[in-house]
Every structure is written in C-alpha cells, then in structure tokens.
Amino acid sequence: MSHEDKMGQTDLVLDGHIELAVALADIARQILASALDTVLAVEVKPDRSLVTRIDVEIERQMRGLITARFPGHGIIGEEAGTENAGASHVWVLDPLDGTAQFIAGMPVYGTLISLAIDGVPALGMIDIPAIDARWIGAAGRRTTKNGRLVEARCCDALSSAILTNSNQDYLPPDGRPILDALREKTGARIYGGASLNYGLLAEGRTDIALDGGQKVHDFAPFRPIVEGAGGIVTDWEGRPLTLESPGTLLGAGDPARHREALAIIAQCRAEASMP
Structure with missing residues (x-):
C-alpha cells in the first residue's frame, strides 16, 4: 500500500470516529432538550458533584452506540466508570458537563466527548446545546465550530x-x-x-x-x-x-x-x- 493510500485510509477511519462523536452528541442534545422544563431529582455524589437521571441515561445510550460501532474500544464515563481500559482506543465521556448549571438553568452546560489513542486524546468535542455551539478537534486537522474553521488568537501581553x-x-x-x-x-x-x-x-x-x-x-x-x-x-x-x-x-x-x-x-x- 502506498503512503497516499495509507493516509487516505487513516482519514477514512478518523472520519468514522468523528461521525460517531457527532452521533453521540446528538443523543445528548435530544435527551437534554426533552428535560429542559422538567424538575429533576438530584443526587450528591461522594465528590460533592451532582448527578441526575439525565446524566445516567445519556451515558447509557452513548455507551450502547459505541459498543455497537466499535466493540473493541474502551470507554471511560463519568457515571458508569471504565470498561476495556487496556484498549488502544478509549472513548472518554462526560454526558452532562455542568450538571449544576443545567439544574439551575444556566446555559453553559454541555457534553464532552473524546477518543484517546494509546492514552493521548486524539479527537475531542465540546457541545453546548443551549447556544448551538459544537467544537470538534482532531489530531492533524484544524478545529471547527459548527463546521467553520476557528483559530486561537495572539495576545501581546x-x-x-x-x-x-x-x-x-x-x-x-x-x-x-x-x-x-x-x-x-x-x-x-x-x-x-x-x-x-x-x-x-x-x-x-x-x-x-x-x-x-x-x-x-x-x-x-x-x-x-x-x-x-x-x-x-x-x-x-x-x-x-x-x-x-x-x-x-x-x-x-x-x-x-x-x-x-x-x-x-x-x-x-x-x-x-x-x-
């Protein structure tokens, strides 16, 4: 296989991973939207952070989709822990980042998704549904927000x-x-x-x-x-x-x-x- 063929194959694999990350974020958005006007029961975890049934349900569905698409991949989730941690590819999930903000109605809550390869995060997504903002970054590619290229800025001092x-x-x-x-x-x-x-x-x-x-x-x-x-x-x-x-x-x-x-x-x- 030529170098160009190998690069093309790598790009296709990465495209598949990004496609899955998008599908995972869409699951979270749908569940979060259905719960916006719901009064949720809240539990306090040992680390004093908060959790609701929404966090748990989002992660459950995300895990199911990952396992269906890539059964050999590992998963680290905030709510359900770790499985297959020794895999070369490990998905890292925060189904509801900012649970307290979500409960309080502050629009900075969202979903975090990453795929680490050999322990290094190679794909990342920050999805903030209340402002319809989705950033996607992947190794070797430019970061996008809602499909548009973005760039960090210089700062003189x-x-x-x-x-x-x-x-x-x-x-x-x-x-x-x-x-x-x-x-x-x-x-x-x-x-x-x-x-x-x-x-x-x-x-x-x-x-x-x-x-x-x-x-x-x-x-x-x-x-x-x-x-x-x-x-x-x-x-x-x-x-x-x-x-x-x-x-x-x-x-x-x-x-x-x-x-x-x-x-x-x-x-x-x-x-x-x-x-």
Missing part, C-alpha cells in the same frame, strides 16, 4: 489577556495563590464557564484558561480542540494532556503567554514551599 476559571472551588490548595497571581497580571477575568471556556479559547475569544481539580472526563477533549486551533493546553508543569494527567489545566491561545503563565505558576509553587 498578559496585561491585556482575558483569563477564565471554571470553578474556584475545584482548585487544589496551592491553586488559590496561583489564581490570585494571574488575576493581578491579566486584563479581565471571567468565572464559571465550565467547558465552554475551552471552546471560546480555541475560537479566539479569550486568552488564558486556568483550572484545577479536574477529572479525565472533564478535560480529555480540550487538547485536540485547543491545539487544532493553534493554541496550547497543558497541566501546571507544562506537560501535554494525557489520560494520566493530574487535572490541573493551563490553556492559552498564544504559546508565549502560556510560557509566562507557567512561570507564574512555578514561582507561586516555589514560594509556597519555602519554610
């Missing part, structure tokens, strides 16, 4: 940057000083956007995203989406995100601003470790 943070409550103990330091250096701050923040970062609407205390289903889609738009997202050590990442996130549209923010994080941690 941190002093003009827009910083986002999804929820300060999730930051680790050393996270508050880091957030405070970035507050002082940046031009504007926006809080509470959940996964929407990373779609907006890829779209060139914001500049820096800082989060902590995230689980793999919370962040797996962000790497292919942000990188496919020309940005960068890592952990707080500057390491690219994998399924094993610790859940500290630093995203930036401009790699130079990312380096500056990483230096601030390192300085804050060094000062915290001093006797």
Whole structure:
C-alpha cells in the first residue's frame, strides 16, 4: 500500500470516529432538550458533584452506540466508570458537563466527548446545546465550530489577556495563590464557564484558561480542540494532556503567554514551599 493510500485510509477511519462523536452528541442534545422544563431529582455524589437521571441515561445510550460501532474500544464515563481500559482506543465521556448549571438553568452546560489513542486524546468535542455551539478537534486537522474553521488568537501581553476559571472551588490548595497571581497580571477575568471556556479559547475569544481539580472526563477533549486551533493546553508543569494527567489545566491561545503563565505558576509553587 502506498503512503497516499495509507493516509487516505487513516482519514477514512478518523472520519468514522468523528461521525460517531457527532452521533453521540446528538443523543445528548435530544435527551437534554426533552428535560429542559422538567424538575429533576438530584443526587450528591461522594465528590460533592451532582448527578441526575439525565446524566445516567445519556451515558447509557452513548455507551450502547459505541459498543455497537466499535466493540473493541474502551470507554471511560463519568457515571458508569471504565470498561476495556487496556484498549488502544478509549472513548472518554462526560454526558452532562455542568450538571449544576443545567439544574439551575444556566446555559453553559454541555457534553464532552473524546477518543484517546494509546492514552493521548486524539479527537475531542465540546457541545453546548443551549447556544448551538459544537467544537470538534482532531489530531492533524484544524478545529471547527459548527463546521467553520476557528483559530486561537495572539495576545501581546498578559496585561491585556482575558483569563477564565471554571470553578474556584475545584482548585487544589496551592491553586488559590496561583489564581490570585494571574488575576493581578491579566486584563479581565471571567468565572464559571465550565467547558465552554475551552471552546471560546480555541475560537479566539479569550486568552488564558486556568483550572484545577479536574477529572479525565472533564478535560480529555480540550487538547485536540485547543491545539487544532493553534493554541496550547497543558497541566501546571507544562506537560501535554494525557489520560494520566493530574487535572490541573493551563490553556492559552498564544504559546508565549502560556510560557509566562507557567512561570507564574512555578514561582507561586516555589514560594509556597519555602519554610
């Protein structure tokens, strides 16, 4: 098989994966739309996050479709855990990212879908149905929003940057000083956007995203989406995100601003470790 044939075959496989991700997001949108005006029973999980029957039902249907299409693939889901984790291809699902926001009627809830290959997120989707926004990123391809190419923006200085943070409550103990330091250096701050923040970062609407205390289903889609738009997202050590990442996130549209923010994080941690 020629190199061109191999590349074409790879593209066809990726197209099939993207097609499935779209079908999974469509399942979530349909179920969420049917529950918008419903009063839902809410349970508090051990980590103090919230779950409803909607989260569980979306994931159940998503898992069923993945298993039907790709029975050899693994799945990591927020609600039903992990199956076939040793597979080379593992789908990572957050059926309802922002359950509290959904319950409260705030339109930043959505669905996160990722496909990791050998532990590295290679395909990602952020779907925010309330604003009809769907970002898709895939390794080797440009990121799109609703089918349109998007691009992260350059930022001349941190002093003009827009910083986002999804929820300060999730930051680790050393996270508050880091957030405070970035507050002082940046031009504007926006809080509470959940996964929407990373779609907006890829779209060139914001500049820096800082989060902590995230689980793999919370962040797996962000790497292919942000990188496919020309940005960068890592952990707080500057390491690219994998399924094993610790859940500290630093995203930036401009790699130079990312380096500056990483230096601030390192300085804050060094000062915290001093006797």
